[in-house]
Amino acid sequence: MANQSAYPPTVQPGIPKLKIVPEGWTQSSLKNYLIEVKDKVKLEDDKEYDLVTVKRARGGLVRREHLLGKNISVKSQFLLKEGYFLISKRQIVHGACGIVPKELDGSIVSNEYSILDSNGKICLEFLKYHSHSVFFQQTCFHSSIGVHIEKMIFKLDQWFKFKFNLPPLPEQKKIAKILGTWDKAIDKLDKLIDNSKTTKKALMQQLLTGKKRLPGFTDEWRKIRLAECANSHDNRRIPLNSSEREKRKGDIPYWGANGIQGYVDDFIFDETIVLLAEDGGNFSEFSTRPIANISYGKSWVNNHAHILMAKENTTNEWIYYSLVHKNILGYVNGGTRAKLNKGDMLKIPMFLPSITEQKKLTEIFVVQDKEINSLESQRNKLIIEKKALMQQLLTGKKRVQEEA
Incomplete structure (x- = not known):
């Protein structure tokens, strides 16, 4: 039991x-x-x-x-x-x-x-x-x-x-006060992360649609289908079951519909690829959770994620940021497990500025992502440190000076 x-x-x-x-x-x-x-x-x-x-x-x-x-x-x-x-x-x-x-x-x-x-x-x-x-x-x-x-x-x-x-009541109060200080620091980082994500989301809604333009860019954007700016490489996917992954543990990311599922000892791709969920994706939660990912360097991908690579008229980063929080529910087939078929995926509409403007815009998003990742890393570090401290304080392994 x-x-x-x-x-x-x-x-x-x-x-x-x-x-x-x-x-x-x-x-x-x-x-x-x-x-x-x-x-x-x-x-x-x-x-x-x-x-x-x-x-x-x-x-x-x-x-x-x-x-x-x-x-x-x-x-x-x-x-x-x-x-x-x-x-x-x-x-x-x-x-x-x-x-x-x-x-x-x-x-x-x-x-x-x-x-x-x-x-x-x-x-x-x-x-x-x-x-x-x-x-x-x-x-x-x-x-x-x-x-x-x-x-x-x-x-x-x-x-x-x-x-x-x-512990005695005064020591209990001191322990609670110490851990409460850590909680306040974590809460402060949570607010900073939320604010950064809100700012990024608002900016993406403006910049990815051409509603707001960067200085010096006036060329009209084209409205295209995904098939016009990206190639599908789904035929190169190779799924591994959990027991196979267990036998082949390594340091190369193994990607699924919603992100990295583990790490294996070999790779299928050694290049930049954009991954868009095929089934089991966060399609209905697109505004708050990603439906796409981008992978750099070596990687292995299972058959729950579509694989896209940019054509000459675009960049992988532009495809990724255009899709990551996009509402594509109209292209997803319903059922117990929502699925995005390859044919429907390639019909998804996108805006296409010049390559130069794409790069300038995605540079802004990359900087924002680095800031968010840094804050999340700090938060995770605090959580780990707090957990270790709790283990010490709540078992009496680490004692504190009592406070009346």
Whole structure:
């Protein structure tokens, strides 16, 4: 039952194993630190209420609906206050828990959630970070019952039977403060990344359609079909199944519909190619997720991505940026797995400026991409460092000076 591969990555089914108690810490059930809150709300028909849900993988609380009392089907609802710790009984095996933020104070939830408050002996912000630990997640899994992972129900009484290693309250607060500082730095980078992507998106919408021109360029753009500026090389694709890729691990990217699927020991291409999803692509999410990629140098491509190379009248970069966030739903065949056939792909319309103007425009996008990639690299580095620090702080391997 504890075979990790049998479950989604959000689930930790292993047997919880408590480490030796660090000096000065206490080993105890959370029952001695938490209070279950059941502040029942009497719904009024004409009053508006915010109903919330908890995202998986400790993704936080979000507003689910805003309804009049008379339109809420489940009448048994409970009040949330800022700072409470909320557990989704049906989703906690996937890590659905978190702190009620200020903006959701006064929201309501059904009895499908466990609402917890501190009795004064535990810092709930510390508990929030502790919920990221494998041990915490394993205790939640083994406190849930059900025959299917999506139908398991969390039992609070069962969870309270597990013991946790807990530092003194002042140390808990200090740990939460330290990790909170890292979160603020990550949030700051998230905002910078979002702003950069928004700026790039707006600029692409203007520059890729000719609505905004660079100084010195006045030639009229041609409206063409993809077939007029790119050649298809789909006949050179060679798919490898997962076991074959496992045997042929290397450092050459193996591309699929939505990006790199792994790395292999050989290549089919040793040149610049543009990859456009054939099936399984992000076609309906084109505005926020890429439907195309560009690969430089050596690569291997499976049969879920079309392969394009520029003709003499264009550049690979222009094709890539013209397609990466383009709405091509009118050319995609529907069904359980949307597919873009080669013939339909080659009919996709594009704008074609001169080669010189193409290069000037794509230089702008390349600079923006480098800036975004740099910010994302910084963010990923912080996340890795924070994860390592959490592992040290939450186990007592690294101690902090207590703060009253």
